[in-house]
Amino acid sequence: MAHFGDMQNAIYNAGLNGILPDFPVDFATLRERAQSALSPSLLNYVQGGCGDEHTQDRNAQAFRNWGMVPRMLVDCSERDLSIELFGLRLPSPIFMAPIGLNGEMTQDRRGDIAAAQAAAETGVPFCASTLSNSPLEQVRAAAGETPSFFQLYTPKNRDLAQSLISRAEQSGYRALVITLDTWLTGWRPRDLNTASFPQLRGKVLENYFSDPVFWSLLDAPPEDDLMGAVRMWTSVFGQVLTWEDIAWFREATSMPIVLKGICHGDDARKASDLGVDAIYCSNHGGRQANGGIAAIDMLPDVVAGAGSTPVLFDSGIRSGTDVVKAIALGATAVGIGRPYTYGLAIGGARGAAHVLSSILAEADLLMAVNGYPDLDAVRAAGAHYRADIA
């Protein structure tokens, strides 16, 4: 049986012939490489977060407070990292979190397509953002056999919302991820100090510019009046949602519904009572609200509140070890964010695929040495909190 961890042998064996890996296998080196690949304004936007970035930093650091205890004399020669989600059997518990700037990460500005190609290559689902340089139909097609999810920023115009949802459903997306925490933008000093916000320069708005309902709101096509189209985007972008709106989404689609941005146990309970298909615990990578608790530290309460509803998690995942810890704390699936987008920046689809494969290899090898043959064993073992180990 092939394992994700076989990547390790492949790297060492290639080294015997003097061949080094094209891309780094750890986050620190990856981030450094991405820093030199991106323009200062893109780097600010992607790397930066809200306020003094305390929440963003804690998201990653807080994993150090959680530890796992190895078990011996368990046969882990075969490992199974597969999960079931939305009625799909997926080879691993990770997916690519929606990143609205993927399109700008590659020189050809087709980074969304490159992310979808990385999904096709690795079997790791891509959650495509509403913000994209390529229309969602083309992004879906590039993912091939690997299932894709569509993330919705709900526009104020309900016809436009319905149009985006219907397009996603018709082109074969397998879940609708509704982002709750970004109906406006948090206070982001790096972008503010440089007065730079890519969307206002007409970037990553192709899903709107390819939409018939959006077109019907415009006086002139986007190619004739880009700034007019951007102004329209600004005015329709962020609908304030409340619990009463969830029923509308149920009517709008037969795709499974996921609520992204849930961090409180009571909100998870409410979402679960409303019958959503999954709860997505995330603080948007610390880009929206500063002064919060690290997302991983909120996961146990969300899992408790969610009951039998699956919980997706992201914010601060930097390695395979972090993935296994999030599973141990009750996540069903784990979103990779900045690491894969840095992979796109340094190597397009191949770079992103390498990052995902490295994360999976580390997770697989960790499970092997810790005596956890599958994710049920990981969950049964749990992760333990120690305030003093960070």
Ligand SMILES: Cc1cc2nc3c(=O)[nH]c(=O)nc-3n(C[C@H](O)[C@H](O)[C@H](O)COP(=O)(O)O)c2cc1C
């Ligand atoms: C540059 C950038 C753009 C993002 N765009 C979106 C988006 O369009 N929709 C969304 O729901 N989340 C978006 N996110 C949040 C991610 O889905 C995810 O929650 C976050 O990246 C997790 O934090 P981490 O990357 O630090 O692990 C974005 C994050 C970054 C870094």
Ligand SMILES: O=C(O)C(=O)c1ccccc1
């Ligand atoms: O940058 C982001 O995190 C993001 O998702 C976003 C998207 C649109 C408007 C503001 C923020």
